[in-house]
Amino acid sequence: MMATKRTFGNLVNNPIMEDYALRYAPSSFRKWSPWAVLISALGGQTAMASYAIGGSLILVFGFANALWAVIGVSLITFLTALPIAYYIGKNHIDMDLLTRGAGFGYLGSTVTSLIYASFTFIYFSLEGAIMGQAISDFFHISVAWSYLIAVLIIIPLVMFGMTLLSKFQAWTQPLWVILIAFALWAVFAHNPGAISAWTHFGGHSASGAHFSWLLAATAGGVMMSLVAQIGEQADYLRFMPDQTKSNRTAWLWALVLAGPGWILISTPQNILGQFFTSFVVGKGLASQADVPVVMFTQAFHSVIPNVGTALTIATILVVLSQLKINVTNAYSGSLSWSNFFSRTLHRHPGRVVWLMFQLGIGLLIMEMGIFGAIDKVLGFYSNVAVAWIGAVVADLVINKGLLKISPPVVEFRRAHLYNFNPVGFGAMIIASVISLAAYFGLFGTALAAFSSYLSLVVAMIAAPLIAIMTKGKYYIARESDAEKEITEELELARTKSQSTCISCGFDFEQPDMANCPFHEGSICSLCCTLESSCHDMCKLPQGAGLHIKFGEEAVVDE
Numbered sequence: 001m002m003a004t005k006r007t008f009g010n011l012v013n014n015p016i017m018e019d020y021a022l023r024y025a026p027s028s029f030r031k032w033s034p035w036a037v038l039i040s041a042l043g044g045q046t047a048m049a050s051y052a053i054g055g056s057l058i059l060v061f062g063f064a065n066a067l068w069a070v071i072g073v074s075l076i077t078f079l080t081a082l083p084i085a086y087y088i089g090k091n092h093i094d095m096d097l098l099t100r101g102a103g104f105g106y107l108g109s110t111v112t113s114l115i116y117a118s119f120t121f122i123y124f125s126l127e128g129a130i131m132g133q134a135i136s137d138f139f140h141i142s143v144a145w146s147y148l149i150a151v152l153i154i155i156p157l158v159m160f161g162m163t164l165l166s167k168f169q170a171w172t173q174p175l176w177v178i179l180i181a182f183a184l185w186a187v188f189a190h191n192p193g194a195i196s197a198w199t200h201f202g203g204h205s206a207s208g209a210h211f212s213w214l215l216a217a218t219a220g221g222v223m224m225s226l227v228a229q230i231g232e233q234a235d236y237l238r239f240m241p242d243q244t245k246s247n248r249t250a251w252l253w254a255l256v257l258a259g260p261g262w263i264l265i266s267t268p269q270n271i272l273g274q275f276f277t278s279f280v281v282g283k284g285l286a287s288q289a290d291v292p293v294v295m296f297t298q299a300f301h302s303v304i305p306n307v308g309t310a311l312t313i314a315t316i317l318v319v320l321s322q323l324k325i326n327v328t329n330a331y332s333g334s335l336s337w338s339n340f341f342s343r344t345l346h347r348h349p350g351r352v353v354w355l356m357f358q359l360g361i362g363l364l365i366m367e368m369g370i371f372g373a374i375d376k377v378l379g380f381y382s383n384v385a386v387a388w389i390g391a392v393v394a395d396l397v398i399n400k401g402l403l404k405i406s407p408p409v410v411e412f413r414r415a416h417l418y419n420f421n422p423v424g425f426g427a428m429i430i431a432s433v434i435s436l437a438a439y440f441g442l443f444g445t446a447l448a449a450f451s452s453y454l455s456l457v458v459a460m461i462a463a464p465l466i467a468i469m470t471k472g473k474y475y476i477a478r479e480s481d482a483e484k485e486i487t488e489e490l491e492l493a494r495t496k497s498q499s500t501c502i503s504c505g506f507d508f509e510q511p512d513m514a515n516c517p518f519h520e521g522s523i524c525s526l527c528c529t530l531e532s533s534c535h536d537m538c539k540l541p542q543g544a545g546l547h548i549k550f551g552e553e554a555v556v557d558e
Contacts, residue, residue: 034254041236041258043169054273055290062203069219085259095231097412103395103424113340120333125365131322134293224452225382333358387431390459415514427462503527
């Protein structure tokens, strides 16, 4: 007997607002060129947090340790992001859907949705706090009110998803580049001793002027949380056009630059944050040296005699930078919360609802004063985030690419996945537990400093070992003719044929459809996710014989 038809509210039915939050991004919606996606993805890499974190690191660890920590972590970040970016761009799915099929299972990836959501609201709060500081300094109002303003002005920019974000990032990029270039010229041209002061800056550490493996590793532990940034890049990369012979070169360049290439922008900013901080300390403002609005006010003041004018330009730069990055943090957070709650509650009121939830959490953390504790927050968080990313990368590169245990196609549909796959999920748990034990000093001082690196190594070793032990049994719960055909179509730039979802009545492209014995037909991935009455009957023996070909009605084998 067929189940009741499903209806959605206006927010979910509006594709501009919903932005295919829980779905495969269809070719009918992916109208942007590779370069348009690139500009949108890199438009958010204006984060003043890079300057603030760089400043904080050099104050605590000194020049040599902070610099090498940034360089080392940047290399790790690039290498881990590269395979993830490729599979995202090729399959047109977000980080959560990729994680499902990369060794975590349908419900196993709910944990990583929380990890990713935590990343987005931690950085949303940090970036918002930096914007709030600039607003407070300029308008001389309470920082609590400034934080509220910093949150409210984000809402209209994020409600309409990629459609508006792509335009906003492109339009604002030239002004941002001009202001950053002006600040750099002001300092380098009018402060000839600034570079020497920077390279000899020892910070608060007695040995900070000299390189130390333990200090550099501890500094890198703060930076390692940034490996999860590829999740935000993925929210743009999923809208890449299909790769064809004619666009192959542009497609690959855009993918690399928009994916792992974000670190090529963030790394110089982090290093410049270290430089500006040493410069501000030299001006006698050590207590505010790692605050971006203070950094840039002093930079502009090098060539602008009036400090009020310098503060005005610095405020414009900081607010613009933070708007560009926090629209991405808020947008990505709305996607991760949508993914988490749709599977745990079987309800989806719309991405915009979870956007408001994300903003509320961000405001609360800002008011609690995250800026003062950012080193400790990121140092702890990086152990878990790195375990997740390490397990995903190991599955994509080793289990799929080398061992051929993981299926070549990234399966994200509930109807074809086990709830938990011990390969990625187990590797993440093992790596997290071991690295957190090291972080809290259980294995001595040396491993405490290297805890986040240990997390990455353990995850990348554990994932293939578990895959070999389980013989890849828990990747695919149900095979079908449709799945085999979709795999072939993915290699041929995907089919554009559509089927009507028997549950909601809307048309969707084939990669988003699955066969459903409960509804007796073809069902879209979102309706499948939200169905709470079927008890996964499609994965039981009586549902295993259901097959469907493109454009046809479902047929059950007798």
